[in-house]
Amino acid sequence: MMRRPAKDAAGHREPGAGPGDRGPGTAPGRLAHAEGAASGRPTHAKSAGSAPGTASARLVHAEGADRVSAAGSPRTAPAPSGAITPAPGRSEGGNPAAAAGSPRTASARPGPVPPAPAHPGPAPAAPGRSEGGNPAAAAGSPRTAPARPGPVTAAPGRSNGGDAVAATESPRTAPDRKEGGIPAAATETPRTAPACRGSALAAPSFPARPLTVAVIGGGPGGLYAAALLKRLDPAREVTVHERNAPDDTFGFGVVLSDETLGGIEHADPEVYRALAGEFVRWDAIDVVHRGRTLTSQGHGFAALGRRRLLAVLQARCAELGVRLRFRTDVPSAAELAATHDLVIAADGAGSRTREAHAAILGPTLTRHRCRYIWLAADFAFDAFRFEIAETEHGVMQLHGYPFSPDASTVIVEMREEVWYAAGFDEMATEESVARCAKVFSDALHGRPLTAGPSSAWTAFRTVVNERWSHGNLVLLGDAAHTAHFSIGSGTKLAVEDALALAACIREQPTLPEALAAYEAERRPVVASTQRAAAASLRWFEELAGYVDQPPRQFAFNLLTRSRRVTHGNLRLRDEQFTTAVERDFGCPPGTPPMFTPFRLRELTLRNRVVVSPMDMYSATDGLPGDFHLVHLGARALGGAGLVMTEMVCVSPEGRITPGCAGLWNPAQTAGWQRITDFVHRQSPGTAIGVQLGHSGRKGSTRLMWEGIDQPLPYGNWPLVAASPLPYLPGTSQVPSALHRAALTDLREQFAAAARRAARAGFDLLELHAAHGYLLSGFLSPLTNRRTDAYGGDLTGRLRFPLEVFDAVRQVWPAERPMTVRISATDWAPGGTTAEDAVEIARAFTAHGADAIDVSTGQVVPDERPEFGRSYQTPYADRIRNTLGVPVIAVGAISSWDDVNSLLLAGRVDLCALARPHLYDPHWTLHAAAEQGYQGGAAPWPVPYRAGSRTPPTGRTDAPRPRLTLGPPSTV
8 A cells, every 4th residue: 555655745835836835044933032032931943844054943042142153154255346335334233132022922813003104205106126026017019029038148158156947048139128127138238336435345243333224125025124134123224215105016915835924923923913814825726627627625825915915014114113215216226335234135026236236246037938917806716726728829827816805816827929829919908907807707707807007918037146245235035036926936035035134144243244144045945946936937838738638637737847746745735636646647546656557669667767877887898797787687676667778889989988888799799688688587577778879079088987078098099970079179089070981880880789789688779869979969059060961950960860760770679669868958059959859859759769768968068957856857748748759757856756746747758767776776666665565566576575664763752651640649
């Protein structure tokens, strides 16, 4: 019987899956109950379970305590050239002890929150302030073909300081028009920050005089940072500058996670109590797909109106003595830096501050492929609702959730080409809103939609920055980073930034160290969230490829789109829904998805796990020896359905290193047959496959651990490739371009190796056309500069790899399957794109490939991969759901929960794992044991059966008292 995982397998929730984005570096608990600390009362353990060194574990006394240095925080913060200088002589004094306040009472309903003070002086409103959404773009541009998305690089030559979150393409010249304060151009020259007067910021200490702080931007993040800093030291002078009116905001409702609310509760119980009574809570998600509503329970949401959130924070700031300046021209950051100790730029995704100092902060803005608009409905949905509309123009989607008892946020989104086809670019806002209400009339029960002052169609832009601070200026919230609204993290991240910044300022002895510690703490959390947001965003961009999935699989795919919600934790939330998805997939009772069979031609794999090809560089003259027998034999005994060899080279000149294995002579054939015989005899039911390849321009190098990609010091052999381009210019050997006769010889070498592989007893053959080796070098426009029939467009670049495939398929036994490994992107401008990968897969499939093994990159040395968990699977997903062909996914798939999730969602058919099988040769058997599976898809070898259950460990729980003794009886 399959057991539930003992805990949430992903450890995260998202809107569309639930709050609780818990992870290292979050701020809850760190500023826990200042008044309680001052009066000696114990603090609350709201964030127990946060990792050591996080906000909750590092500091519980916020006031009335000595400064505490964060363990492991960076202690250096070099000032950049041209840094903004602080006001001369200003520094922060110690924090006075807080007046003892009332202890936290979770059940107490807050009283009325004092209204925010009025600020006279009308001024025109300007969009772009608040966190949680991109500023709206004016919808008045002439109708043109949609711009191809790509990164907007504000600082040419600067690299992304965090994980890349969007597909990178070559910079493109774009029109002068800007949308929502963010440059729409693909590449712009940044404006250099003006120099400021005063001495350079070194490493000032914090003596007795209180800090002066200017906050640019009156959104939730800026207001909350101001309130926290003022609350921690009432003597501080804190001013918030906002050019809009107090109640101007982008969007209507905001969703906050349990983790974020816990941080607010610890840091400022007054704000928490004011918010707690305002939240609308629910735990269901409705997915409406082709008229059928599928509901998943157990997700847990809390939302409230954005205006109400602003009002609560404004009132708290006013109560604490923060100066609030609305409807005024905001001084530049450079001007404020000259008269304040700290300037916090919380001026949103369209941050003027970030743009002004782009040369130092190094922002990159990536524009994505959908258009969306924030609207509101005058009733409350009873669940978080995702509804799909398949219109004559293309697929449109609605995201909706309640934020008050009588109102809901509604976001309508669609691919840009659908937006143009539907004519939204030519409509006024009122007409657009009416059209959206008509498209989703069933979801809205025929009721209208309402636009806000800032409602307009826009494209989401992902913001990343190399640096978050510059002298005494620091970025916060959307000014520093954005995350797509489909995981609802904009305001959440801004509030958590404010918590961390306030805590770091309190902990660290100097401002540079405080800002460095803030960035070091928050950047990994933000990068993780941005990766999840990017996965969610791309899922919706590719939505049209999923609408033909069966309803429950479609709903499961949507719920797990960001990879933070997995099969394991969705089972914990809603076992009934997950069991139904498993049943539709074909899982027998008690059988996890990874232990279902899969058939390729006449070969039936007993489970969906593949030991990925891994070069071992341990052969002598291409001959596999005892190492290969033990290495591959151990993985075959470990339970995987298919075990793949490393790349086996078709000729001595086709080797990467002298240690590479080959199949060009009879001795090698016999060596491989020894291994396949062992696998078939000792692990019946396990298939073993061979991967054939040729190194091309990446050959004649040292063993990996002696210098990867470095030429041999002596004994080099000549290299060949599609074009005479060295892999490492100035270092690698220049290959010879292959002429027609040499191409014919190479094709025959592949065919001869395939005959030997068949005689050696392999069950499956894979052609290696990835990672910059010979065949991959023909496919990529970065490495194929030929002008003959084997170069040029994709059809020409495919010609030789397809000729090789046909030659191999002709001699490979008809009943045995054949796959092809490709690099679905080069991760470099001008290289193979995801669209190209679909066409490459289409071509190989048309020639008889039974599955496509989808990897990425390693084609050029200056690639910029977007590393992260399962980071390559979206490319396999796209090929599978566009072409309907079987795919093998590979790339940082490390847990059995990930494997189950990818399979159930219909994104992949087989999962290839490499490093996990180096760490644990019996990874598949252990995955079965951990899930309580004991079926035939993961049989333990007879000599190993005594170890088929997880070994017992020492007790960690204490026995419960059975009897409590009172005083002696007097009877």
